[in-house]
Amino acid sequence: MNTTLWYEAPASSFCDALPVGNGSLGAVVYGGVPEECMSLNLDTLWSGTGRRMEQKIAKHVLEDVKEQCAQEHYFEAQNLIERKMLGQYNESYMPLGSFRYHYCGIENVENYRRELDLEEAVVRTEFTCAGRQYQSEVFVSNPDHAMVVHLVSETKMKIDFWLESKLQTISTIQRENSQMISGNAPSHVDPNYVESENPIVYMHQELGMPFCCQMHVDTVDGDVSCVDGKIQVRDAREIRILITAADGYRKGSYDMDPSIEHCFASCEQYMNRVKSRTYQQIRSTHRKDYQALFERSRFQLETEGREEIPLNQRLKRIKRGETDLGLYCLYYHFNRYLLISSSRPGSQPANLQGIWSESTRPVWSSNWTININTEMNYWPAGICNLSECFEPLLCMLEEMSEAGKETAKNYFHCRGWVANHNVDIWRQTEPVAGLAKYAYWPMGGVWLSAQIFDYYKYTGNRNLLKNRIYPVMSGAARFCLDWLEEGEDGKYRTPLSTSPENTFLDEAGRECAVSAGSTMDLALIKELFQNLSLAAEVLEIQDDIVEEVRKVWIKLPEYQIGQYGQIQEWEKDFPEQDPGHRHFSGVVGFHPGTTINPYDTPELLEGVRRFIERRLQYGGGHIGWSCAWLINLCARLGDGNSALFFLANLLKKSSYDNLFDLHPPLGESKGEREVFQIDGNFGAASGIASMLLRSCYGMIELLPALPDAWKSGRMEGLLAEGGVEVSIEWKDHQLVLAVLKSCVSQEIEVRCCGQKWKIHLQENEEKVIKG
Structure with a gap:
């Protein structure tokens, strides 16, 4: 099943990195070794200070x-x-910041692989160094409102962790095993296509949206300390990092709370909730929540087993005509x-x-x-x-x-x-x-x-x-x-x-x-x-x-x-x-x-x-x-x-x-x-x-635009208008079967390859059409 994007080298740019997100909190993971960088975003963090007064056109x-x-x-x-x-x-959408960490003493990496597992919504990076295996897993949990990074190794690790932001930072607060950065987005940002001598403006009398981002690091078997603006972990085989974020946006009001204290409270609330749970509990909840959506639909064609080739190489091959x-x-x-x-x-x-x-x-x-x-x-x-x-x-x-x-x-x-x-x-x-x-x-x-x-x-x-x-x-x-x-x-x-x-x-x-x-x-x-x-x-x-x-x-x-x-x-x-x-x-x-x-x-x-x-x-x-x-x-x-x-x-x-x-x-x-x-x-x-x-014309049409090259295949879990779930299997360009399930009782007309069927579906009833 083609559900993994994988590569044999770290990302060299933003558009090589792999995205994770829960709708609100997002990150792209570069998979860097010895230094990793993950760019962070929060969906409501924008420049500006609230809805502006409109002019009136006479x-x-x-x-x-x-x-x-x-x-x-x-x-x-x-x-x-x-x-x-x-x-x-x-106004403009702003980056929240970056989460970075550095493996101390890691050189001459071998057997490198990074991947985005679409089945799990997890980015995974693996490599060996001096014969020892290292692995990281990254995901963003929707139920727990947090980004989770899990590092494991066959040997004791020495790693430094820190947060950064391109935005105006007010403070960095550090405790034994946590770090929080806070600041403000710009008061105004001109669009990128507008020539301006001062495109990014911070006004002290009218501050932009406040934000904060918190990182918590813990380990079962190592030592954690704060040194020189970084969290240092020493002698650990397993490390868990949790990241939460909040800003001052007031949903539904076109306005913001200018107080940074509100951000602190929200960030701490998310963090206290998630850190009380084990890594496996968080991961299991994330997996269940994500798969409830992702697993509804599956697409498969007769393939030549190209999944074993790194994705960047697969793209190069199709550009050559393969x-x-x-x-x-x-x-x-x-x-x-x-x-x-x-x-x-x-x-x-x-x-x-x-x-x-x-x-x-x-x-x-x-x-x-x-x-x-x-x-x-x-x-x-x-x-x-x-x-x-x-x-x-x-x-x-x-x-x-x-x-x-x-x-x-x-x-x-x-x-x-x-x-x-x-x-x-x-x-x-x-x-x-x-x-x-x-x-x-x-x-x-x-x-x-x-x-x-x-x-x-x-x-x-x-x-x-x-x-x-x-x-x-x-x-x-x-x-x-x-x-x-x-x-x-x-x-x-x-x-x-x-x-x-x-x-x-x-x-x-x-x-x-x-x-x-x-x-x-x-x-x-x-x-x-x-x-x-x-x-x-x-x-x-x-x-x-x-x-x-x-x-x-x-x-x-x-x-x-x-x-x-x-x-x-x-x-x-x-x-x-x-x-x-x-x-x-x-x-x-x-x-x-x-x-x-x-x-x-x-x-x-x-x-x-x-x-x-x-x-x-x-x-x-x-x-x-x-x-x-x-x-x-x-x-x-x-x-x-x-x-x-x-x-x-x-x-x-x-x-x-x-x-x-x-x-x-x-x-x-x-x-x-x-x-x-x-x-x-x-x-x-x-x-x-x-x-x-196709279902936009008051009927369900199966395989309405099947290309010659898609000779045989299967598509599961599409949704037709009227709330009818449709799965289709075809061979040699002919329908083998279709399975239909409706969320309400209704009469439907189905068409495929010149054939017509009139079907009555009860609520949640499945019916099979054979070609």
Whole structure:
């Protein structure tokens, strides 16, 4: 089974190191000898001092911009937006620090191996020195809120341990066997793409978020002491290190407690709880908690036994053109592992880097970019049977829906709530500073509200839908109803819109981003209205918003076909400034949306294909997450071979040696470099699952996009909409059997390879279909 990433040398960089996490506390493990380094993160540790006051855009300014756009003065409308209608940049996600230790007297290491065991969620490092075996194990326990490091050796060890932080440190407190560092995050950090003489600011009169990190070291058979800022252990064969952390963030309040004492108390509370338990007790609890999620789904293909080759060598081989089917299975399992490790109930949602970042100026602030990236992070949560991982996203949406009421009123003079393209820990929902092509996009809340309906669709939880999801969706729909304007043709359009980060050329050949009624606006609003209407039917709700939604919904414009036979990205068939743009915004109604589909709009499918072909013709899909979107688009089109082609490309061209997704430089700002960005990992997991199961059209389709190269295999534990767990086995491209189990009693239709079955499933009943 391909569930281990392993190597024969320590990591040389962050993107070679191996990640561990419990959703909140994260680390990457380098496996260094004689000196080990583990970078630490805490999901709520950000720059900033709380939610900032928003400016108020005068209504006449908004109306002036609308009028410029209505007169097709797009360049002028764009300039007005950039001068008068943008806000402040997001704050940035901060590194907590580093945990380091040094083996004294270790040289000439042999038989080195480091690995990430996906079955156990443990990073393990092993080596021999002078004929003696050494081993370390590292994991982060969700139940115990602690990181655990366990060192064992056949001989007595001498090791020094210490904590560090790149942030402003107030104090280091040491006791006999513990060390605690405390400090403050910056009061403000400019995004990495903004040129600034003083990008990281600490203000004494307005301190940034306080934090502390505590390390406890104990041993059965050795001596522990504090010397020169380090904890020294001597003559020990077994050592246990526990690490806890806390900061001043107040969940749900967009604010923080500036007092460091609160952090101390939380850190001590976690530590006192975990250190009272044995290593085996902590490990057993961690294993049980993690495997309850990870073991739900298994993926296996006919393989050639490449598991015995180090992962970095396997990646080099596929770049040379060799086949390694098992690598697709390993990648699927690893990407599910990342979601479990970065998004758990009680944590923040996975950000641009999950929870793993070393930089004090992380790329794009390591925020939540909600014009594709955050949405893609959660594409696998439903189909890959990890619905619990939706919970942090829903919690953030509930908070955004409150904060976004202020933005809807101040910026757009609308009711309901709104969010633009960037969100940070302080729940900024106003447009950020910069350029209109990315900053002015009031559809962020609409997309997330439409997508969070998946949480209900995959679980069937009516209470969740009624009490939490429906209010979020309803507020976003209320904004849309106020923002849409009726045209002379009786159709409703958004008066000011952009297509994320893309631009067109106006009649004077100038690059423009702003027009009325972009296709993505249309698709997202249609999807939200469709989902809200379905939710109202399920909950038997008849309210004013639902009635108005249904009236306006049927008056939204149809999708347009352009001069190349493609779905148009804008309502007018503008000449594109970048025909190979990385975003596939024009076909968001096809995937992840469903308002373009083979049953209701078959005439539009060729337009979807032409849109994709044209993007690729001009170099699109070259970025990790963009390539991952292509996998999902091809899977939904039923084109398994193309989906596999892009999956292979993702591994060959857009993956680091630790399988982190690689984002290349965009060439849009000074000093860009390739970076880790996690969305491509999650998009790939969704794409793999979608090649084998489709359930978005009111039925369950098995093997809808099975590629030729996947001749025989088995996928266990996928989840279909409606809460039906599906396991599939196939041989020679034909279904052998499928096992279905539903969380509720229901009638379902199943299709595969031209066959159809009508099945009645009782709650928790299993039924088998044979091919």
